[in-house]
Amino acid sequence: MSNERPGERPGYIPALGFHSLTRVFDPLLKWTMRDERFKTRLLDQAGIGPGIRALDLGCGTGTLAVLAAQRGAEITGVDADATALGLAREKAAALPVTFVEGLTTEVELPPGSFDRVLSSLFFHHLLPDAKAATLARAHEWLRPGGSIHIADWGRAANPLMRGLYYSVQLLDGFSTTEDNVRGLLPAMLRQAGFEEVEETRTEATVFGTLSFYRGLRPA
DSSP states (O other): OOOOOTTOOTTOOOGGGSGGGGGGHHHHHHHHHOHHHHHHHHHHHHTOOTTOEEEEETOTTSHHHHHHHHTTOEEEEEESOHHHHHHHHHHTTTSOEEEEESOTTTOOOOTTOEEEEEEESOGGGSOHHHHHHHHHHHHHHEEEEEEEEEEEEOSOSSHHHHHHHHHHHHHHOHHHHHHHHTTOHHHHHHHTTOEEEEEEEEEEETTEEEEEEEEEOOO
16 A cells, blocks of 8 residues: 555655654654754754754754754755644744745755755655755755755664664665665765765664764865
């Protein structure tokens, strides 16, 4: 049985794989991964603060966008899941956050309009071609000298982490998640035109190895 809604693009995968689970996404991440902690680390890495214009790709229910806005940044969040965006708008009601509904491969945003592109647990939902297209568009949306910062599943640090990651693959699919566990995101970032690409840190989680990446759009 498909988990797509009528009118959705083929291959679209909502949070936790099924629309019926979207509303339990926040409690699950809070309980299993203390998500605000690793998202705060991502914001620290990106240097998010007052005056920064940031784009949150696959913003989901808006936790990362809200944390960034609370630091004084100007945030735009993009996601194709209307239910998740509804929850995000509730969270950000009193904050200067703009949410845009649509696929990251299709939404129209002004080129060079962001200082940072952020993404948390989003790229493992994308097929390889969509990953490449989204990274190319992120490069276009960044101003020269801007940077991209990603927290997502990466190469398994050991056999235990590889075994735990199968739970993600069983839920979200092998075709979208295999690039991550093979450690291919840095190469994809370089192919999209980013420089000084690096994996900055890894964390062991109950679902596998969480990796942090960054890359620079050349000035």
